[in-house]
Amino acid sequence: MNENLIILAGGASSRMKKEVKTELSNTLITQANTRSKSLISISDTGRPVMDYLLYNAKQAGYTTIYIIIGEKESLMKEFYGDKITGNDFNGLTINYAIQYVSKDREKPFGTADALYQAITQYPGLGKETYTVCNSDNLYSEAVLKMLRTSAYKNAFISYDRDALQFSMERIARFALVSLDEEGFLKDIIEKPSIEESLLYKDESGKFRVSMNIFKFNGMMFKGYVTNCPINEKRNEKELPTALLNMAKDHPKSIMGIPVYEHVPDLTSKEDIATLKEYIENNYKEDINWDR
Numbered sequence: 001m002n003e004n005l006i007i008l009a010g011g012a013s014s015r016m017k018k019e020v021k022t023e024l025s026n027t028l029i030t031q032a033n034t035r036s037k038s039l040i041s042i043s044d045t046g047r048p049v050m051d052y053l054l055y056n057a058k059q060a061g062y063t064t065i066y067i068i069i070g071e072k073e074s075l076m077k078e079f080y081g082d083k084i085t086g087n088d089f090n091g092l093t094i095n096y097a098i099q100y101v102s103k104d105r106e107k108p109f110g111t112a113d114a115l116y117q118a119i120t121q122y123p124g125l126g127k128e129t130y131t132v133c134n135s136d137n138l139y140s141e142a143v144l145k146m147l148r149t150s151a152y153k154n155a156f157i158s159y160d161r162d163a164l165q166f167s168m169e170r171i172a173r174f175a176l177v178s179l180d181e182e183g184f185l186k187d188i189i190e191k192p193s194i195e196e197s198l199l200y201k202d203e204s205g206k207f208r209v210s211m212n213i214f215k216f217n218g219m220m221f222k223g224y225v226t227n228c229p230i231n232e233k234r235n236e237k238e239l240p241t242a243l244l245n246m247a248k249d250h251p252k253s254i255m256g257i258p259v260y261e262h263v264p265d266l267t268s269k270e271d272i273a274t275l276k277e278y279i280e281n282n283y284k285e286d287i288n289w290d291r
Helices: 026-034 049-059 075-080 111-121 123-127 141-149 194-200 218-226 239-249 270-282
Strands: 004-008 064-070 087-089 092-099 129-134 155-160 176-179 185-189 208-217 255-259
Touching (some): 004 049, 004 111, 049 075, 049 141, 064 075, 064 111, 075 092, 092 111, 111 123, 123 218, 141 155, 141 208, 141 255, 155 176, 176 208, 185 194, 185 239, 208 218, 208 239, 218 239
Parallel strands (some): 004 064, 064 092, 155 255
Antiparallel strands (some): 087 092, 129 208, 155 208, 176 185
16 A cells, blocks of 8 residues: 655746735735745635645545655745654654756756656655645545555546536646546547547546546656656646656556546635635534544
8 A cells, every 4th residue: 555645846836926816815915925835824724725635645544745845945844844854743754855946947847857856865765656746736535545545556536527616718728638448548638629629538428637646656657757758838847748658658557546526726816715715615623633
């Protein structure tokens, strides 16, 4: 079983920092402009969204957490421990991996680069199984547990697009995943037209999307994340690219686990009020770490 969770929290958060009209308090606007997205105080208790993600991870059975942060990030350590490794946070062991930015770049080199730097700093991960997810999506305890306990060496959560509670304009920008008749990943289709998208329904007639939560066999995936090519359009190394390269070399190696549920997201300032409401509705009381 897999007890390692790697959380990607080293991104530049450029969309969150864009100026938009909002009714947020000045405090929240300042946090959105200056903090890592996962550290914005999303609840009335002052808890950031990272607390809820870690709580769900603990309830799902994870014990060892690796948070990938930027080299100038200091606030994360104030929340979850100031040591590079071995911090205790409510029974979880918190470790940090640093995503360094090369001198010829202004921002991080993408999610595949982040994971590559993490497994370089923690070589043992290259021989173990681990789950990887974003820090700005609040994945449920259920999906985290599905990946932790899955019998498949490599897997991802294959979300039913109809369950996602976003605007149709936003959903249309999501890439579709193409699965074979058994549910294994074949392809990822970026921004398909309406006509093209009809070709990619799964066996149950559903459109499926990935929300960037994966389980990897470290030994099998290491070479693909290490040698991930650059996405020319975005000039970044991205996990879906490494994932697809492995799927092409090893058909039926990556299972899409079907799930029908929403994934709260924190991409821009407009998402903050929506996520606050979700927290209020789904966490009626302050979270109990000893449950």
